[in-house]
Amino acid sequence: MPKKSLQLTNKRKEEVIDACEKLYLTKGYQEITIKEISKEISMSRPSIYNYYETKEEIFLALLIREYQKWNADILQIITAHEKLSPDELAHALSHTLAPRMLLLKISAMNLYEIEEHSREERLKDYKVVFKESLDAFASCLKKFLPDLSNQQIEAIRYAFFPFMYGIYPYVYPTDKQKLAMDEAQVSYEQTTIEDITYNLLKQLIH
Structure with missing residues (x-):
């Protein structure tokens, strides 16, 4: 994978993780869904599935x-x-x-x-x-x-x-x-x- 593409991939993964962390500080585990995570960032649910299956x-x-x-x-x-x-x-x-x-x-x-x-x-x-x-x-x-x-x-x-x-x-x-x-x-x-x-x-x- 080209360096810039890898950097972008890692950046997007970190954005997803950051959104999950933010939600976990205020919500219960069961309340947090990929849909909720997608609302926190400028990324659709299908895009998140490119990085994480669940x-x-x-x-x-x-x-x-x-x-x-x-x-x-x-x-x-x-x-x-x-x-x-x-x-x-x-x-x-x-x-x-x-x-x-x-x-x-x-x-x-x-x-x-x-x-x-x-x-x-x-x-x-x-x-x-x-x-x-x-x-x-x-x-x-x-x-x-x-x-x-x-x-x-x-x-x-x-x-x-x-x-x-x-x-x-x-x-x-x-x-x-x-x-x-x-x-x-x-x-x-x-x-x-x-x-x-x-x-x-x-x-x-x-």
């Missing part, structure tokens, strides 16, 4: 973009610091996740359905960038906590990543959920993505 593939592209941003921030920790104490590392890693609300929301609320309705090659793209996250996280641990064995790093990594899927629902309960917890006398403490992530990491890596 709504789920658009969300998957948004998730991939979020992981790419997160991966870059994790790798920046490695390049920006020679040494970090365990507490400093826990703070640094939790800080990288704080802006990734969309990543956490999609992963917790919609990922299974998105994967089920995306083509295999699109799903592979997501798995590749997810693996890059696993590797970047492990590289941080290896650099700043050199006394950890490979088995310990593996254990920390596979405790942390499943934990990520529960962050969004815990940090952002709905009003209905909070009311039900009050009525059931379930204790609940308001927290943030960064704080809840730090509190786990300091336990895992100290």
Whole structure:
């Protein structure tokens, strides 16, 4: 594909992803359709289908973009610091996740359905960038906590990543959920993505 055509294709894909992101900030997942996305941009539904076969593939592209941003921030920790104490590392890693609300929301609320309705090659793209996250996280641990064995790093990594899927629902309960917890006398403490992530990491890596 000629360079200009590729640039235009990528630009149009980004416009679709941006529109999906904008809608997801104010609407529920089920409310968002390719028709709704097309209304946000100067692109018809048939044109969108040139790039993405389903709504789920658009969300998957948004998730991939979020992981790419997160991966870059994790790798920046490695390049920006020679040494970090365990507490400093826990703070640094939790800080990288704080802006990734969309990543956490999609992963917790919609990922299974998105994967089920995306083509295999699109799903592979997501798995590749997810693996890059696993590797970047492990590289941080290896650099700043050199006394950890490979088995310990593996254990920390596979405790942390499943934990990520529960962050969004815990940090952002709905009003209905909070009311039900009050009525059931379930204790609940308001927290943030960064704080809840730090509190786990300091336990895992100290």
